[in-house]
Amino acid sequence: xxxxxxxxxxLFFWQTLLFLLLLFLLRKYAWKPILNAVNDREQxxxxxxxxxxxxxxxMENLQADNEKLLKEARAERDxxxxxxxxxxxxxxxxxxxxxxxxxDKMIAxxxxxxxxxxxxxxxxxxxxxxxxxxxxAEKVVKEELSNKDxxxxxxxxxxxxxxxx
Amino acid sequence: MQxxxxxxxxxxxxxxxxxxxxAKDDTGNKDKKTEIKxxxxxxxxxxxxxxxxxxxxDDGQHHYVGFSLxxxxxxxxxxxxASGKFHHGEEVVESxxxxxxxxxxxxxxxxxxxxxxxxxxxxxxxxxxxDLSITKSVFMIIITGLLMFFLFRGLARTYGKNNGIPSGIGxxxxxxxxxxxxxxxxxxxxEKKYRKYMPFLxxxxxxxxxxxxxGLTPLGVxxxxxxxxxxxxxxxTFFITNFTGTKDYWKHIFDPLGDSMPWIAKIPLYIILIxxxxxxxxxxxxxxxxxxxxxxxxxxIVLMSLIGLMFIFKNWIGSPLxxxxxxxxxxxxxxxxxxxxxxxxxxxxxxxxxxxEDHDHxxxxxxxxxxx
Numbered sequence: 233x234x235x236x237x238x239x240x241x242x243l244f245f246w247q248t249l250l251f252l253l254l255l256f257l258l259r260k261y262a263w264k265p266i267l268n269a270v271n272d273r274e275q276x277x278x279x280x281x282x283x284x285x286x287x288x289x290x291m292e293n294l295q296a297d298n299e300k301l302l303k304e305a306r307a308e309r310d311x312x313x314x315x316x317x318x319x320x321x322x323x324x325x326x327x328x329x330x331x332x333x334x335x336d337k338m339i340a341x342x343x344x345x346x347x348x349x350x351x352x353x354x355x356x357x358x359x360x361x362x363x364x365x366x367x368x369a370e371k372v373v374k375e376e377l378s379n380k381d382x383x384x385x386x387x388x389x390x391x392x393x394x395x396x397x
Numbered sequence: 398m399q400x401x402x403x404x405x406x407x408x409x410x411x412x413x414x415x416x417x418x419x420a421k422d423d424t425g426n427k428d429k430k431t432e433i434k435x436x437x438x439x440x441x442x443x444x445x446x447x448x449x450x451x452x453x454x455d456d457g458q459h460h461y462v463g464f465s466l467x468x469x470x471x472x473x474x475x476x477x478x479a480s481g482k483f484h485h486g487e488e489v490v491e492s493x494x495x496x497x498x499x500x501x502x503x504x505x506x507x508x509x510x511x512x513x514x515x516x517x518x519x520x521x522x523x524x525x526x527x528d529l530s531i532t533k534s535v536f537m538i539i540i541t542g543l544l545m546f547f548l549f550r551g552l553a554r555t556y557g558k559n560n561g562i563p564s565g566i567g568x569x570x571x572x573x574x575x576x577x578x579x580x581x582x583x584x585x586x587x588e589k590k591y592r593k594y595m596p597f598l599x600x601x602x603x604x605x606x607x608x609x610x611x612g613l614t615p616l617g618v619x620x621x622x623x624x625x626x627x628x629x630x631x632x633x634t635f636f637i638t639n640f641t642g643t644k645d646y647w648k649h650i651f652d653p654l655g656d657s658m659p660w661i662a663k664i665p666l667y668i669i670l671i672x673x674x675x676x677x678x679x680x681x682x683x684x685x686x687x688x689x690x691x692x693x694x695x696x697x698i699v700l701m702s703l704i705g706l707m708f709i710f711k712n713w714i715g716s717p718l719x720x721x722x723x724x725x726x727x728x729x730x731x732x733x734x735x736x737x738x739x740x741x742x743x744x745x746x747x748x749x750x751x752x753x754e755d756h757d758h759x760x761x762x763x764x765x766x767x768x769x
Contacts, residue, residue, distance in 0.1 A: 241527065242469075243534055243623060244625040244629050247534075247625060248633075250542055251600075251629065254545065254600060255597060255600045262546070263553075265556065265557075266549065266574060269561050270574070276561070
Protein backbone atom coordinates (compact mmCIF):
# COMPACT_ATOMS: atom_id res chain seq x y z
CA UNK A 233 0.00 0.00 0.00
CA UNK A 234 1.86 3.06 -1.22
CA UNK A 235 1.16 6.63 -0.38
CA UNK A 236 -0.04 7.23 -3.92
CA UNK A 237 -2.60 4.50 -3.55
CA UNK A 238 -3.87 6.22 -0.45
CA UNK A 239 -4.02 9.60 -2.15
CA UNK A 240 -7.61 10.49 -2.84
CA UNK A 241 -8.12 12.97 -5.65
CA UNK A 242 -11.64 13.79 -4.47
CA LEU A 243 -10.46 14.65 -0.98
CA PHE A 244 -7.65 16.74 -2.45
CA PHE A 245 -10.14 18.58 -4.62
CA TRP A 246 -12.52 19.30 -1.75
CA GLN A 247 -9.74 20.25 0.63
CA THR A 248 -8.28 22.76 -1.83
CA LEU A 249 -11.65 24.22 -2.72
CA LEU A 250 -12.95 24.43 0.84
CA PHE A 251 -9.70 25.70 2.26
CA LEU A 252 -9.41 28.45 -0.33
CA LEU A 253 -13.03 29.38 0.28
CA LEU A 254 -12.39 29.45 4.02
CA LEU A 255 -9.22 31.46 3.48
CA PHE A 256 -10.97 34.14 1.44
CA LEU A 257 -14.01 34.32 3.70
CA LEU A 258 -11.91 34.52 6.84
CA ARG A 259 -9.60 37.05 5.25
CA LYS A 260 -12.48 39.32 4.42
CA TYR A 261 -14.71 38.83 7.45
CA ALA A 262 -12.32 37.87 10.23
CA TRP A 263 -8.59 38.38 9.85
CA LYS A 264 -8.69 41.84 8.31
CA PRO A 265 -11.08 43.30 10.92
CA ILE A 266 -9.27 41.50 13.75
CA LEU A 267 -5.80 42.60 12.69
CA ASN A 268 -6.99 46.11 11.93
CA ALA A 269 -8.71 46.37 15.29
CA VAL A 270 -5.63 45.05 17.06
CA ASN A 271 -3.41 47.45 15.13
CA ASP A 272 -5.71 50.34 15.92
CA ARG A 273 -5.72 49.39 19.55
CA GLU A 274 -1.94 49.11 19.65
CA GLN A 275 -1.62 52.43 17.86
CA UNK A 276 -4.06 53.90 20.36
CA UNK A 277 -2.05 52.60 23.27
CA UNK A 278 1.14 53.91 21.72
CA UNK A 279 -0.43 57.32 21.12
CA UNK A 280 -1.85 57.44 24.61
CA UNK A 281 1.53 56.59 26.09
CA UNK A 282 3.20 59.24 23.96
CA UNK A 283 0.56 61.76 24.96
CA UNK A 284 1.04 60.90 28.62
CA UNK A 285 4.77 61.30 28.20
CA UNK A 286 4.24 64.66 26.51
CA UNK A 287 1.88 65.78 29.23
CA UNK A 288 4.44 64.76 31.82
CA UNK A 289 7.12 66.72 30.02
CA UNK A 290 4.86 69.72 29.73
CA MET A 291 4.05 69.43 33.39
CA GLU A 292 7.74 69.37 34.15
CA ASN A 293 8.31 72.37 31.91
CA LEU A 294 5.49 74.21 33.59
CA GLN A 295 6.82 73.35 36.97
CA ALA A 296 10.27 74.50 35.95
CA ASP A 297 8.75 77.70 34.62
CA ASN A 298 6.89 78.23 37.85
CA GLU A 299 10.02 77.60 39.79
CA LYS A 300 11.87 80.06 37.63
CA LEU A 301 9.17 82.67 38.00
CA LEU A 302 9.11 82.20 41.73
CA LYS A 303 12.83 82.53 41.90
CA GLU A 304 12.76 85.67 39.81
CA ALA A 305 10.03 87.16 41.94
CA ARG A 306 11.95 86.37 45.06
CA ALA A 307 15.10 87.92 43.65
CA GLU A 308 13.16 90.99 42.60
CA ARG A 309 11.63 91.34 46.04
CA ASP A 310 15.03 90.98 47.64
CA UNK A 311 16.46 93.57 45.29
CA UNK A 312 13.60 95.93 46.03
CA UNK A 313 13.98 95.47 49.75
CA UNK A 314 17.67 96.12 49.52
CA UNK A 315 17.12 99.21 47.44
CA UNK A 316 14.55 100.48 49.88
CA UNK A 317 16.85 99.87 52.76
CA UNK A 318 19.65 101.71 51.01
CA UNK A 319 17.32 104.53 50.14
CA UNK A 320 16.20 104.79 53.72
CA UNK A 321 19.78 104.87 54.97
CA UNK A 322 20.68 107.45 52.41
CA UNK A 323 17.67 109.58 53.20
CA UNK A 324 18.45 109.48 56.87
CA UNK A 325 22.05 110.38 56.36
CA UNK A 326 21.14 113.11 53.89
CA UNK A 327 18.64 114.55 56.30
CA UNK A 328 21.21 114.38 59.04
CA UNK A 329 23.81 116.17 56.95
CA UNK A 330 21.38 118.80 55.87
CA UNK A 331 20.17 119.38 59.38
CA UNK A 332 23.69 119.60 60.60
CA UNK A 333 24.66 122.11 57.91
CA UNK A 334 21.56 124.16 58.63
CA UNK A 335 22.32 124.10 62.33
CA ASP A 336 25.89 125.10 61.76
CA LYS A 337 24.77 127.89 59.53
CA MET A 338 22.24 129.05 62.08
CA ILE A 339 24.81 128.89 64.86
CA ALA A 340 27.27 130.83 62.73
CA UNK A 341 24.62 133.41 61.95
CA UNK A 342 23.68 133.74 65.59
CA UNK A 343 27.29 134.09 66.58
CA UNK A 344 27.83 136.75 63.93
CA UNK A 345 24.71 138.58 65.16
CA UNK A 346 25.84 138.32 68.75
CA UNK A 347 29.26 139.57 67.77
CA UNK A 348 27.88 142.58 65.91
CA UNK A 349 25.40 143.34 68.70
CA UNK A 350 28.23 143.09 71.14
CA UNK A 351 30.34 145.45 69.07
CA UNK A 352 27.46 147.86 68.72
CA UNK A 353 26.77 147.71 72.40
CA UNK A 354 30.43 148.26 73.22
CA UNK A 355 30.63 151.17 70.84
CA UNK A 356 27.50 152.62 72.39
CA UNK A 357 28.89 152.18 75.86
CA UNK A 358 32.13 153.77 74.73
CA UNK A 359 30.40 156.86 73.35
CA UNK A 360 28.20 157.11 76.42
CA UNK A 361 31.21 156.73 78.70
CA UNK A 362 33.04 159.33 76.66
CA UNK A 363 30.19 161.81 76.80
CA UNK A 364 29.72 161.16 80.49
CA UNK A 365 33.41 161.63 81.16
CA UNK A 366 33.35 164.82 79.14
CA UNK A 367 30.33 166.04 81.14
CA UNK A 368 31.97 165.05 84.38
CA ALA A 369 35.18 166.65 83.28
CA GLU A 370 33.34 169.80 82.30
CA LYS A 371 31.61 169.93 85.62
CA VAL A 372 34.81 169.26 87.46
CA VAL A 373 36.71 171.80 85.43
CA LYS A 374 33.95 174.29 85.93
CA GLU A 375 34.09 173.64 89.63
CA GLU A 376 37.83 173.90 89.78
CA LEU A 377 38.05 177.00 87.74
CA SER A 378 35.38 178.82 89.62
CA ASN A 379 37.85 180.22 92.32
CA LYS A 380 41.24 181.70 91.67
CA ASP A 381 43.13 180.06 94.38
CA UNK A 382 42.20 176.70 93.36
CA UNK A 383 43.14 177.47 89.72
CA UNK A 384 46.50 178.65 90.76
CA UNK A 385 47.05 175.73 93.06
CA UNK A 386 46.21 173.43 90.22
CA UNK A 387 48.53 175.12 87.89
CA UNK A 388 51.20 174.89 90.54
CA UNK A 389 50.67 171.21 91.16
CA UNK A 390 50.72 170.56 87.51
CA UNK A 391 53.77 172.53 87.03
CA UNK A 392 55.27 170.83 90.05
CA UNK A 393 54.53 167.46 88.43
CA UNK A 394 55.91 168.66 85.24
CA UNK A 395 59.19 169.78 86.70
CA UNK A 396 59.51 166.50 88.54
CA UNK A 397 59.35 164.74 85.28
CA MET B 398 12.83 11.42 13.57
CA GLN B 399 9.68 11.56 15.61
CA UNK B 400 8.03 9.14 13.29
CA UNK B 401 10.91 6.75 13.67
CA UNK B 402 10.53 6.74 17.43
CA UNK B 403 6.84 6.17 17.13
CA UNK B 404 7.30 3.36 14.66
CA UNK B 405 9.82 1.76 17.00
CA UNK B 406 7.41 2.05 19.89
CA UNK B 407 4.78 0.46 17.76
CA UNK B 408 7.11 -2.38 16.80
CA UNK B 409 7.91 -3.01 20.46
CA UNK B 410 4.24 -3.35 21.22
CA UNK B 411 3.71 -5.58 18.25
CA UNK B 412 6.47 -7.86 19.58
CA UNK B 413 5.31 -7.79 23.16
CA UNK B 414 1.68 -8.38 22.39
CA UNK B 415 2.03 -11.94 21.04
CA UNK B 416 4.32 -12.95 23.95
CA UNK B 417 1.88 -11.87 26.57
CA UNK B 418 -1.06 -13.63 25.07
CA UNK B 419 0.67 -16.81 23.90
CA ALA B 420 -0.62 -18.75 26.88
CA LYS B 421 -4.20 -18.17 25.90
CA ASP B 422 -6.15 -19.91 23.20
CA ASP B 423 -4.82 -18.74 19.89
CA THR B 424 -7.82 -18.72 17.61
CA GLY B 425 -9.91 -16.21 19.50
CA ASN B 426 -7.01 -13.80 19.87
CA LYS B 427 -6.03 -14.01 16.24
CA ASP B 428 -9.51 -12.96 15.33
CA LYS B 429 -9.47 -10.14 17.78
CA LYS B 430 -6.06 -9.00 16.59
CA THR B 431 -7.03 -8.93 12.95
CA GLU B 432 -10.24 -7.24 13.91
CA ILE B 433 -8.33 -4.55 15.76
CA LYS B 434 -5.87 -4.16 12.91
CA UNK B 435 -8.68 -3.80 10.42
CA UNK B 436 -10.42 -1.40 12.72
CA UNK B 437 -7.32 0.78 12.96
CA UNK B 438 -6.79 0.61 9.20
CA UNK B 439 -10.36 1.56 8.67
CA UNK B 440 -10.15 4.39 11.14
CA UNK B 441 -7.04 5.88 9.55
CA UNK B 442 -8.63 5.96 6.14
CA UNK B 443 -11.25 8.29 4.88
CA UNK B 444 -14.72 6.83 4.74
CA UNK B 445 -17.82 7.43 2.69
CA UNK B 446 -20.17 7.46 5.64
CA UNK B 447 -20.00 8.95 9.09
CA UNK B 448 -20.08 6.00 11.46
CA UNK B 449 -20.11 6.67 15.18
CA UNK B 450 -19.68 3.03 16.21
CA UNK B 451 -20.49 -0.46 15.06
CA UNK B 452 -21.37 -3.65 16.86
CA UNK B 453 -22.17 -7.25 16.11
CA UNK B 454 -25.77 -7.97 16.95
CA ASP B 455 -27.38 -11.14 18.27
CA ASP B 456 -28.11 -12.16 14.71
CA GLY B 457 -24.38 -12.26 13.93
CA GLN B 458 -24.71 -9.24 11.65
CA HIS B 459 -22.63 -6.09 11.83
CA HIS B 460 -24.67 -3.06 12.73
CA TYR B 461 -23.42 0.40 12.05
CA VAL B 462 -24.59 3.48 13.89
CA GLY B 463 -24.00 6.73 12.06
CA PHE B 464 -25.32 8.62 9.10
CA SER B 465 -24.95 8.62 5.36
CA LEU B 466 -23.02 11.21 3.41
CA UNK B 467 -23.58 12.14 -0.23
CA UNK B 468 -21.57 10.21 -2.81
CA UNK B 469 -20.70 12.26 -5.88
CA UNK B 470 -19.14 10.38 -8.76
CA UNK B 471 -18.16 11.36 -12.27
CA UNK B 472 -18.15 8.55 -14.77
CA UNK B 473 -19.57 9.51 -18.17
CA UNK B 474 -22.01 11.71 -16.28
CA UNK B 475 -22.72 12.76 -12.75
CA UNK B 476 -23.88 10.21 -10.20
CA UNK B 477 -25.16 11.41 -6.85
CA UNK B 478 -26.62 9.19 -4.15
CA ALA B 479 -26.44 8.62 -0.42
CA SER B 480 -23.58 6.48 0.85
CA GLY B 481 -26.05 4.40 2.84
CA LYS B 482 -26.97 2.63 -0.37
CA PHE B 483 -23.65 0.78 -0.35
CA HIS B 484 -24.58 -0.84 2.96
CA HIS B 485 -20.89 -0.68 3.90
CA GLY B 486 -19.73 -2.40 0.79
CA GLU B 487 -22.26 -5.19 0.94
CA GLU B 488 -24.42 -4.02 -1.93
CA VAL B 489 -23.97 -2.81 -5.48
CA VAL B 490 -25.49 0.58 -6.26
CA GLU B 491 -27.03 1.32 -9.63
CA SER B 492 -27.02 4.93 -10.78
CA UNK B 493 -27.84 6.18 -14.26
CA UNK B 494 -27.15 2.81 -15.79
CA UNK B 495 -23.80 2.31 -14.06
CA UNK B 496 -23.01 -0.02 -11.19
CA UNK B 497 -20.74 0.93 -8.32
CA UNK B 498 -19.38 -1.05 -5.42
CA UNK B 499 -17.54 0.08 -2.30
CA UNK B 500 -14.49 -2.09 -1.75
CA UNK B 501 -11.85 -1.29 0.91
CA UNK B 502 -13.07 2.31 1.22
CA UNK B 503 -12.78 2.87 -2.50
CA UNK B 504 -15.53 2.95 -5.10
CA UNK B 505 -15.15 0.79 -8.18
CA UNK B 506 -17.26 0.43 -11.28
CA UNK B 507 -18.63 -3.08 -11.56
CA UNK B 508 -21.22 -5.05 -13.45
CA UNK B 509 -24.69 -5.60 -12.08
CA UNK B 510 -23.61 -8.47 -9.83
CA UNK B 511 -20.72 -6.46 -8.34
CA UNK B 512 -17.80 -8.57 -9.58
CA UNK B 513 -14.39 -7.29 -8.55
CA UNK B 514 -11.46 -8.45 -10.68
CA UNK B 515 -8.05 -8.83 -9.08
CA UNK B 516 -4.52 -8.83 -10.42
CA UNK B 517 -1.93 -11.27 -9.09
CA UNK B 518 -1.17 -9.05 -6.06
CA UNK B 519 -4.83 -9.11 -5.10
CA UNK B 520 -5.42 -5.50 -6.10
CA UNK B 521 -8.72 -4.63 -7.69
CA UNK B 522 -8.38 -3.85 -11.38
CA UNK B 523 -11.86 -2.45 -11.92
CA UNK B 524 -12.18 1.04 -13.31
CA UNK B 525 -12.44 3.77 -10.69
CA UNK B 526 -14.82 6.68 -11.23
CA UNK B 527 -13.73 10.18 -10.34
CA ASP B 528 -14.79 10.28 -6.71
CA LEU B 529 -15.82 13.72 -5.49
CA SER B 530 -17.93 12.44 -2.62
CA ILE B 531 -18.51 14.37 0.54
CA THR B 532 -16.61 11.89 2.66
CA LYS B 533 -16.19 11.87 6.40
CA SER B 534 -13.05 14.02 6.06
CA VAL B 535 -14.75 16.51 3.74
CA PHE B 536 -17.64 16.62 6.18
CA MET B 537 -15.25 17.40 9.03
CA ILE B 538 -13.50 20.05 6.92
CA ILE B 539 -16.85 21.73 6.34
CA ILE B 540 -17.68 21.55 10.06
CA THR B 541 -14.27 22.95 11.01
CA GLY B 542 -14.56 25.65 8.37
CA LEU B 543 -17.95 26.73 9.67
CA LEU B 544 -16.71 26.63 13.24
CA MET B 545 -13.68 28.75 12.36
CA PHE B 546 -15.75 31.17 10.34
CA PHE B 547 -18.28 31.81 13.09
CA LEU B 548 -15.64 31.82 15.81
CA PHE B 549 -13.38 34.39 14.21
CA ARG B 550 -16.20 36.36 12.66
CA GLY B 551 -17.56 36.61 16.20
CA LEU B 552 -14.16 37.69 17.48
CA ALA B 553 -13.92 40.33 14.75
CA ARG B 554 -17.37 41.61 15.69
CA THR B 555 -16.63 41.96 19.40
CA TYR B 556 -13.95 44.49 18.57
CA GLY B 557 -16.52 46.83 17.12
CA LYS B 558 -18.95 46.38 19.99
CA ASN B 559 -16.46 46.49 22.80
CA ASN B 560 -14.15 49.38 21.94
CA GLY B 561 -11.41 47.24 20.49
CA ILE B 562 -11.30 44.77 23.36
CA PRO B 563 -12.29 41.16 22.68
CA SER B 564 -14.83 39.46 24.87
CA GLY B 565 -15.81 35.87 25.58
CA ILE B 566 -13.93 33.12 23.75
CA GLY B 567 -12.09 35.80 21.78
CA UNK B 568 -10.02 36.49 24.88
CA UNK B 569 -8.53 33.05 24.47
CA UNK B 570 -7.97 33.23 20.73
CA UNK B 571 -6.73 36.79 20.43
CA UNK B 572 -3.38 36.08 22.13
CA UNK B 573 -2.86 33.17 19.72
CA UNK B 574 -3.58 35.42 16.75
CA UNK B 575 -1.15 37.95 18.17
CA UNK B 576 1.42 35.24 18.82
CA UNK B 577 1.26 34.16 15.18
CA UNK B 578 1.65 37.75 14.11
CA UNK B 579 4.41 38.75 16.52
CA UNK B 580 6.42 35.57 16.90
CA UNK B 581 5.88 33.72 13.63
CA UNK B 582 5.11 36.19 10.84
CA UNK B 583 7.04 39.28 11.88
CA UNK B 584 10.44 37.75 12.67
CA UNK B 585 10.40 35.36 9.69
CA UNK B 586 8.89 37.50 6.96
CA UNK B 587 9.87 40.95 8.08
CA GLU B 588 8.02 44.03 9.19
CA LYS B 589 7.33 45.34 5.70
CA LYS B 590 5.72 42.34 4.05
CA TYR B 591 4.23 40.16 6.74
CA ARG B 592 0.75 41.61 6.40
CA LYS B 593 -0.16 40.00 3.12
CA TYR B 594 0.77 36.53 4.42
CA MET B 595 -1.13 36.82 7.69
CA PRO B 596 -4.51 35.49 6.46
CA PHE B 597 -2.95 32.30 5.12
CA LEU B 598 -0.81 31.73 8.20
CA UNK B 599 -3.70 32.28 10.59
CA UNK B 600 -6.11 30.15 8.58
CA UNK B 601 -3.66 27.29 8.15
CA UNK B 602 -2.68 27.34 11.81
CA UNK B 603 -6.21 27.18 13.19
CA UNK B 604 -7.35 24.80 10.46
CA UNK B 605 -4.64 22.25 11.24
CA UNK B 606 -4.94 22.72 14.99
CA UNK B 607 -8.71 22.31 15.08
CA UNK B 608 -8.65 19.30 12.78
CA UNK B 609 -5.86 17.73 14.84
CA UNK B 610 -7.90 18.23 17.98
CA UNK B 611 -11.01 16.83 16.31
CA GLY B 612 -8.93 13.81 15.40
CA LEU B 613 -8.37 13.16 19.10
CA THR B 614 -12.04 13.27 20.04
CA PRO B 615 -13.91 9.98 20.26
CA LEU B 616 -15.27 10.73 16.81
CA GLY B 617 -11.65 10.33 15.83
CA VAL B 618 -11.70 11.70 12.33
CA UNK B 619 -8.17 11.45 11.05
CA UNK B 620 -8.27 14.36 8.60
CA UNK B 621 -4.81 15.89 8.97
CA UNK B 622 -3.30 12.40 8.88
CA UNK B 623 -4.49 12.07 5.32
CA UNK B 624 -1.91 12.57 2.60
CA UNK B 625 -4.38 14.33 0.28
CA UNK B 626 -5.11 16.99 2.90
CA UNK B 627 -1.49 17.69 3.77
CA UNK B 628 -0.60 17.75 0.07
CA UNK B 629 -3.27 20.34 -0.60
CA UNK B 630 -2.02 22.49 2.28
CA UNK B 631 1.64 22.17 1.33
CA UNK B 632 0.84 22.95 -2.32
CA UNK B 633 -0.71 26.22 -1.25
CA THR B 634 2.44 27.08 0.69
CA PHE B 635 4.44 26.12 -2.41
CA PHE B 636 2.38 28.31 -4.72
CA ILE B 637 2.29 31.28 -2.37
CA THR B 638 6.05 31.02 -1.83
CA ASN B 639 6.90 30.95 -5.51
CA PHE B 640 4.28 33.35 -6.77
CA THR B 641 5.28 36.01 -4.27
CA GLY B 642 9.00 35.36 -4.76
CA THR B 643 11.04 38.51 -5.27
CA LYS B 644 13.85 38.97 -7.75
CA ASP B 645 16.31 38.28 -4.95
CA TYR B 646 14.61 34.99 -4.14
CA TRP B 647 15.03 33.73 -7.70
CA LYS B 648 18.51 35.16 -7.91
CA HIS B 649 19.34 33.23 -4.76
CA ILE B 650 18.24 30.03 -6.47
CA PHE B 651 19.79 30.50 -9.90
CA ASP B 652 22.80 32.57 -8.90
CA PRO B 653 23.48 31.65 -5.27
CA LEU B 654 27.08 32.86 -5.24
CA GLY B 655 26.26 36.26 -6.69
CA ASP B 656 29.17 38.50 -7.57
CA SER B 657 31.57 36.84 -5.17
CA MET B 658 33.54 35.13 -7.97
CA PRO B 659 34.05 35.42 -11.73
CA TRP B 660 31.46 33.70 -13.92
CA ILE B 661 33.98 31.23 -15.32
CA ALA B 662 34.63 29.86 -11.84
CA LYS B 663 30.96 29.61 -11.08
CA ILE B 664 30.14 27.21 -13.93
CA PRO B 665 31.48 23.99 -12.38
CA LEU B 666 29.93 24.88 -9.02
CA TYR B 667 26.60 25.74 -10.52
CA ILE B 668 26.29 22.36 -12.20
CA ILE B 669 25.82 21.05 -8.67
CA LEU B 670 24.43 24.06 -6.84
CA ILE B 671 21.55 25.05 -9.10
CA UNK B 672 19.94 21.58 -9.21
CA UNK B 673 20.17 21.46 -5.41
CA UNK B 674 18.56 24.87 -5.05
CA UNK B 675 15.83 24.01 -7.57
CA UNK B 676 15.21 20.74 -5.81
CA UNK B 677 14.99 22.70 -2.58
CA UNK B 678 11.97 24.61 -3.90
CA UNK B 679 10.08 21.31 -4.04
CA UNK B 680 11.61 19.59 -1.06
CA UNK B 681 10.59 22.34 1.35
CA UNK B 682 6.83 21.97 0.86
CA UNK B 683 7.23 18.21 0.44
CA UNK B 684 8.79 18.00 3.90
CA UNK B 685 5.82 19.97 5.20
CA UNK B 686 3.28 17.55 3.83
CA UNK B 687 5.16 14.44 4.93
CA UNK B 688 5.84 15.81 8.41
CA UNK B 689 2.24 16.62 9.17
CA UNK B 690 0.92 13.44 7.59
CA UNK B 691 3.43 11.16 9.31
CA UNK B 692 3.04 12.74 12.73
CA UNK B 693 -0.72 12.62 12.78
CA UNK B 694 -0.88 9.17 11.21
CA UNK B 695 1.70 7.76 13.63
CA UNK B 696 -0.01 9.35 16.59
CA UNK B 697 -3.30 7.75 15.66
CA ILE B 698 -1.71 4.36 15.04
CA VAL B 699 0.03 4.35 18.42
CA LEU B 700 -3.01 5.56 20.27
CA MET B 701 -5.37 3.08 18.64
CA SER B 702 -2.90 0.24 19.06
CA LEU B 703 -2.64 0.96 22.76
CA ILE B 704 -6.40 1.04 23.07
CA GLY B 705 -6.56 -2.20 21.07
CA LEU B 706 -4.05 -3.80 23.44
CA MET B 707 -6.53 -3.45 26.27
CA PHE B 708 -8.82 -5.89 24.52
CA ILE B 709 -5.98 -8.27 23.74
CA PHE B 710 -4.53 -8.37 27.25
CA LYS B 711 -7.87 -8.79 28.99
CA ASN B 712 -6.25 -9.13 32.39
CA TRP B 713 -5.82 -7.03 35.49
CA ILE B 714 -2.23 -6.00 34.80
CA GLY B 715 -2.00 -5.50 31.07
CA SER B 716 -5.20 -3.64 30.46
CA PRO B 717 -4.72 -0.92 33.08
CA LEU B 718 -1.14 -0.62 31.90
CA UNK B 719 -2.14 -0.05 28.31
CA UNK B 720 -4.91 2.22 29.49
CA UNK B 721 -2.34 4.32 31.35
CA UNK B 722 -0.10 4.38 28.30
CA UNK B 723 -2.97 5.29 26.02
CA UNK B 724 -3.88 8.09 28.40
CA UNK B 725 -0.30 9.38 28.47
CA UNK B 726 -0.05 9.20 24.69
CA UNK B 727 -3.36 11.05 24.41
CA UNK B 728 -1.94 13.89 26.45
CA UNK B 729 1.15 13.95 24.29
CA UNK B 730 -1.05 13.90 21.20
CA UNK B 731 -2.85 17.01 22.41
CA UNK B 732 0.53 18.69 22.56
CA UNK B 733 1.50 17.24 19.16
CA UNK B 734 -1.75 18.57 17.68
CA UNK B 735 -0.74 22.09 18.63
CA UNK B 736 2.92 21.54 17.85
CA UNK B 737 2.31 20.29 14.32
CA UNK B 738 0.02 23.20 13.56
CA UNK B 739 2.71 25.51 14.92
CA UNK B 740 5.48 23.85 12.91
CA UNK B 741 3.50 23.94 9.68
CA UNK B 742 2.70 27.62 10.17
CA UNK B 743 6.20 28.46 11.32
CA UNK B 744 7.89 26.76 8.37
CA UNK B 745 5.42 28.25 5.90
CA UNK B 746 6.24 31.66 7.32
CA UNK B 747 9.94 30.86 6.99
CA UNK B 748 9.56 29.92 3.33
CA UNK B 749 7.50 33.04 2.70
CA UNK B 750 10.29 34.93 4.39
CA UNK B 751 12.78 33.52 1.87
CA UNK B 752 10.48 34.45 -0.97
CA UNK B 753 9.73 37.96 0.27
CA GLU B 754 13.36 38.67 1.05
CA ASP B 755 14.94 41.84 -0.22
CA HIS B 756 18.62 41.82 -0.78
CA ASP B 757 19.65 44.08 2.08
CA HIS B 758 19.11 41.41 4.70
CA UNK B 759 19.53 38.38 2.50
CA UNK B 760 23.03 37.76 3.80
CA UNK B 761 22.03 37.73 7.43
CA UNK B 762 19.65 34.81 7.01
CA UNK B 763 21.72 32.82 4.59
CA UNK B 764 22.02 29.16 5.43
CA UNK B 765 20.48 29.77 8.80
CA UNK B 766 17.53 27.45 8.70
CA UNK B 767 17.90 25.95 5.26
CA UNK B 768 18.12 22.43 6.57
CA UNK B 769 14.64 22.59 8.03
